[in-house]
Amino acid sequence: MSPREIPPGLTLRWTFAGHKGRITRMVWAAHEPVLASASYDQTVRLWVIDQEKEKLVLVGHVGSVFGLDLTPDGRYLVSASKNIIKAWDTTSNLSWRTFRNHEDLVYDVSVTRDGRWVVSGSFDKTVRIYDLQEGVDVQICHGHSGRVGAITTTPNSQYAISASGDATIR
Numbered sequence: 421m422s423p424r425e426i427p428p429g430l431t432l433r434w435t436f437a438g439h440k441g442r443i444t445r446m447v448w449a450a451h452e453p454v455l456a457s458a459s460y461d462q463t464v465r466l467w468v469i470d471q472e473k474e475k476l477v478l479v480g481h482v483g484s485v486f487g488l489d490l491t492p493d494g495r496y497l498v499s500a501s502k503n504i505i506k507a508w509d510t511t512s513n514l515s516w517r518t519f520r521n522h523e524d525l526v527y528d529v530s531v532t533r534d535g536r537w538v539v540s541g542s543f544d545k546t547v548r549i550y551d552l553q554e555g556v557d558v559q560i561c562h563g564h565s566g567r568v569g570a571i572t573t574t575p576n577s578q579y580a581i582s583a584s585g586d587a588t589i590r
Contacts, residue, residue, distance in 0.1 A: 436467045438474050445488040456497055458485035464499050466510065478508050480515050487529035487540065487571075496552065498538050500526035505540055507552060517555045521548055527569050532577035539580040541568030547582045547590075563590055 426432055441460030448455055453469040464478040464485055478497065487500030496516065497508045505526055507517040524544035531538055531552070538550040547561040547568055566585030573580050583589050 434469060434472050436472070436474070438465055438477070439463065441484070444484065444486050447488050447490055449490050449494045450492050451494045454494065456488055456490060458488040458499055460484040462501065464488065464497060464508070466497070476510060476513055478513065478515075480506060486525070486527050489529050489531045489538075491531050491535040491552070492533055493535060496531075496535075498529050498531055498552075500529045500540060502526070503542070503544075505529060505538065505550070507538065517552070519548075519550050519555075519557060521557045521560075522546065527567070528571040530571045530573045530580070532573045533575055534577040537573070537577065539571050539573055541571040541582050543567040545584070547571065547580060549580065561590075564588065
């Protein structure tokens with residue numbers, strides 16, 4: 421973006437480059453000036469905003485990464501690609517947990533604000549809930565007749581909300 425394309429009053433502050441494919445998702449860390457990004461290049465990258473540099477590259481997915489979220493403390497990053505969800509330990513750059521329960525592309529993931537649960541939405545028309553610490557699938561939710569393309573959780577960690585191609589929110 422050139423300076424004349426920026427609306428009056430706004431200033432371009434940072435430019436980050438490193439992905440080799442389109443960027444599909446971004447999420448801010450709540451505890452530090454870090455931005456995470458997911459890409460078609462099968463990687464997740466963490467960027468240190470105030471230093472304008474790459475902090476970490478997470479490699480291990482075998483398809484484009486679409487879903488992405490961080491635990492509130494920033495310790496774990498959860499990403500989704502194909503029918504696999506990975507939880508990464510951001511302090512060691514290692515895949516910490518892998519969940520393989522969906523039958524189709526996992527398009528979105530959300531971590532509850534208490535950091536305990538991971539909720540995923542898939543093109544298999546289901547929502548799944550995982551216990552992040554125990555590493556187990558605890559519930560599958562049916563009801564959508566279309567692909568689940570968006571997931572969020574409430575601030576009190578009590579509810580997961582899904583949006584689907586069937587034009588419903590549950």
